[in-house]
Amino acid sequence: MSASEATGNTIPASLPLRNDLIGEEPYGAPQLDVPVCLNVNENPYPPAPDVVKAITERIAAIASTLNRYPDREHIELRQAFCDYLSRESDAHLAVEQLWGANGSNEIMLQLFQAFGGPGRIALGADPTYSMYPEYARDTFTTWHTAHRNPDFTLDVDALLVAIHDTKPAMVVLTSPNNPTGTALPMDDLRRILEACEQAPVAGANEGVHPIVVVDEAYIEFRDPGLASAAILINQYQNLAVSRTMSKAFAFAGARVGYLAACRGIIDCVRIVRMPYHLSAVTQAAALAAFDHTDEQLARVAHLRDTRERTAQWLATLQYKGQTVKVAPSESNFLLFGGCFDNRGSIFDELLKRGVLIRVVGPDGWLRVCMGTDEEMARFREALAEVLPIVGQL
Numbered sequence: 001m002s003a004s005e006a007t008g009n010t011i012p013a014s015l016p017l018r019n020d021l022i023g024e025e026p027y028g029a030p031q032l033d034v035p036v037c038l039n040v041n042e043n044p045y046p047p048a049p050d051v052v053k054a055i056t057e058r059i060a061a062i063a064s065t066l067n068r069y070p071d072r073e074h075i076e077l078r079q080a081f082c083d084y085l086s087r088e089s090d091a092h093l094a095v096e097q098l099w100g101a102n103g104s105n106e107i108m109l110q111l112f113q114a115f116g117g118p119g120r121i122a123l124g125a126d127p128t129y130s131m132y133p134e135y136a137r138d139t140f141t142t143w144h145t146a147h148r149n150p151d152f153t154l155d156v157d158a159l160l161v162a163i164h165d166t167k168p169a170m171v172v173l174t175s176p177n178n179p180t181g182t183a184l185p186m187d188d189l190r191r192i193l194e195a196c197e198q199a200p201v202a203g204a205n206e207g208v209h210p211i212v213v214v215d216e217a218y219i220e221f222r223d224p225g226l227a228s229a230a231i232l233i234n235q236y237q238n239l240a241v242s243r244t245m246s247k248a249f250a251f252a253g254a255r256v257g258y259l260a261a262c263r264g265i266i267d268c269v270r271i272v273r274m275p276y277h278l279s280a281v282t283q284a285a286a287l288a289a290f291d292h293t294d295e296q297l298a299r300v301a302h303l304r305d306t307r308e309r310t311a312q313w314l315a316t317l318q319y320k321g322q323t324v325k326v327a328p329s330e331s332n333f334l335l336f337g338g339c340f341d342n343r344g345s346i347f348d349e350l351l352k353r354g355v356l357i358r359v360v361g362p363d364g365w366l367r368v369c370m371g372t373d374e375e376m377a378r379f380r381e382a383l384a385e386v387l388p389i390v391g392q393l
């Protein structure tokens with residue numbers, strides 16, 4: 001069966017699918033077999049041979065125990081998350097303040113399962129990561145958004161008004177934000193955390209206050225000087241920081257995400273997790289990768305540099321007499337355009353040339369993820385060719 005056959009929708013009307021899911025499609029960017037894949041914000045550099053060897057050895061070492069369930073509390077891995085956060089972000093946390101799951105997608109879903117639900121509100125700031133409304137749908141949580149400023153920075157005043165008006169159980173912020181790349185300044189985050197310490201929660205008892213979830217999937221790509229929200233965890237009991245090994249850490253295929261928060265938040269999440277949700281194979285692979293943290297992160301600085309050079313190049317382009325805009329990004333992708341009246345055609349023409357990017361974000365914009373030097377050269381060549389063609393259509 002081909003990938004497209006496997007993903008076709010064949011749901012008979014006689015199946016008792018939940019009413020609110022009828023007509024829904026599974027989420028996901030196209031997985032196409034093209035030479036240049038710049039659409040899902042992966043790290044384009046594969047693990048080095050010695051890391052592959054270490055992963056293989058770690059998995060071989062636990063293979064003979066696979067008749068047993070894995071460590072449900074994944075303590076050794078949680079310690080590795082602690083050590084990594086202490087080293088990467090200067091955030092010093094205890095093992096009880098860390099929690100792992102199958103990608104930060106599962107971390108976020110567990111947060112919605114624990115804190116959302118019927119009668120509960122989750123609040124984000126658009127444009128942002130398009131999975132949040134899906135976690136809300138799947139947990140019967142109502143999803144609301146405040147708007148961002150025209151430059152995609154967070155409009156903190158508007159968010160505070162929305163917190164007052166909607167009484168969310170969870171405020172979900174993304175830093176750097178996807179798809180815009182915008183980072184959240186620490187002072188803005190503190191204002192929001194402090195407002196949430198006093199704010200009421202719809203559908204909850206008096207004295208209950210919202211948590212603030214900061215999704216830091218791309219944080220390792222930030223510019224020097226910006227701190228991770230994880231350094232505030234010991235000051236704010238209402239802060240939860242979601243992170244992942246999928247992006248900078250170049251480990252998307254292993255599916256490992258983690259949450260840093262006060263012990264109370266972690267214990268709420270532990271209530272909703274599946275028993276043994278993190279397989280022994282996943283735990284072994286992640287531990288092996290953490291043993292090789294330097295190698296796994298070796299290309300981050302280069303990707304940051306690629307982002308800066310690509311942003312400068314994109315800003316020299318013209319489309320229908322207008323200069324192409326580029327949103328300032330602290331991530332491994334760039335949102336560009338702002339003037340593409342036919343972004344679908346630009347996407348299609350790039351795809352014809354073997355370059356896959358993403359149609360996402362506000363109308364008129366496209367997102368490209370940073371690839372290897374060769375991939376970026378092909379992207380630039382294709383885009384320079386395509387823009388005048390689509391501009392004439």
Ligand SMILES: Cc1ncc(COP(=O)(O)O)c(C=O)c1O
Nearest residue numbers: 103104105129178217244246257
């Ligand atoms: C903002 C954001 N959060 C979370 C994720 C999920 O990452 P993963 O489940 O691979 O950790 C992504 C993936 O693209 C993302 O963009």
